[in-house]
């Protein structure tokens with residue numbers, strides 16, 4: 482059957498509308514003009530009995546949904562740690578869909594498997610990790626944390642004489658899990674997935690910025706009974722700081738433990754000559770989780786689960802089926818390192834972004850985002866009543882408003898100022914709890930953000946804070 486030209490034309494409609502959107506977004510604030518209820522009402526009709534022309538479907542989707550898009554790709558978006566879905570990555574991602582490739586195995590898509598293999602090697606080079614490591618291309622850091630912890634669990638129990646792959650966890654020797662008190666919530670989620678439980682952990686005390694205290698980490702390891710899985714982080718979600726890997730790795734080694742690192746965005750500091758000292762020793766860990774859709778700027782969904790012990794990684798994730806031919810002995814089987822079978826070929830967008838930016842481009846972006854975060858923090862610190870809780874060493878920092886008027890009043894004024902900033906819609910910032918107090922979190926994680934954007938944002942924050950004070 483010949484291709485349906487009318488369906489084919491939908492790709493042009495999508496390209497035209499996407500280009501319009503991205504042109505507008507390049508200078509826009511990040512605020513949608515329609516809310517959830519409006520968009521929901523537009524789409525909320527009975528499931529259609531009859532089909533519709535593909536181009537018209539795309540038009541209907543764009544017309545109905547676009548006003549409800551948060552500008553995650555806009556230059557003054559700082560609320561969550563989001564990359565900007567760079568257009569080179571988007572184009573590769575579109576092709577991934579158009580090619581309809583399933584990266585479940587080499588025979589299923591030789592190109593997807595081969596490009597993913599090269600992208601995996603490039604990632605290890607850029608992140609300065611051993612070329613012996615294995616890489617699984619997953620949806621994001623949450624699943625990458627799950628994969629790393631599953632490999633850690635199985636390997637630590639295997640060394641203790643227990644085979645999780647065959648026998649599961651019932652009756653297995655207890656594993657001691659050691660984790661910093663300021664770890665990201667998705668790591669606790671991953672602990673639930675692997676059957677460790679989010680609360681059955683030894684929590685290590687942290688300093689005021691969220692770094693694990695080495696003395697308490699050492700104590701936790703001494704108290705540990707049985708196999709040890711320790712979890713560190715490169716890039717705390719609020720303050721951007723990293724654990725002191727050079728000091729904690731040798732301690733983990735002494736216990737024959739496994740150190741997993743959540744480096745969702747922070748691991749990318751290793752690409753930068755100027756900032757890699759912040760992660761010193763991170764390369765000595767056993768597994769790492771990081772994202773493409775943060776500081777590599779790929780579109781969603783794109784994360785990487787990296788393991789030093791490839792065999793452990795494979796044992797935890799590999800899947801065989803009679804109808805799936807194995808990869809050749811010199812070929813990398815892409816399905817060996819991930820929890821799912823059918824899967825988007827994420828290697829294309831990863832390859833495209835690394836090819837587009839190169840090592841130097843990625844390093845420059847990291848350095849520039851850090852410079853802008855420092856500039857914003859320093860400018861905000863000069864404003865009366867504004868407390869910059871941590872001067873950033875990386876791209877993340879948190880701010881409180883009116884904290885000098887008491888902790889509760891500071892909470893109220895902080896939330897009121899964030900609300901005002903969101904209403905003014907020059908920049909988009911959000912709230913977070915930091916050590917039980919409300920803060921405004923600033924994450925500079927986009928290649929789109931310029932110094933002009935940073936200065937505009939500082940002015941918008943200043944104006945909002947003034948308006949809140951005037952109203953009080």
Ligand SMILES: Cc1ncc(COP(=O)(O)O)c(C=O)c1O
Pocket residue numbers: 562620621622623624665667668716717718743744745746772784
């Ligand atoms: C430190 C950290 N870990 C894990 C995650 C989860 O990543 P993802 O949303 O890609 O699953 C995030 C997301 O912001 C993060 O910042």
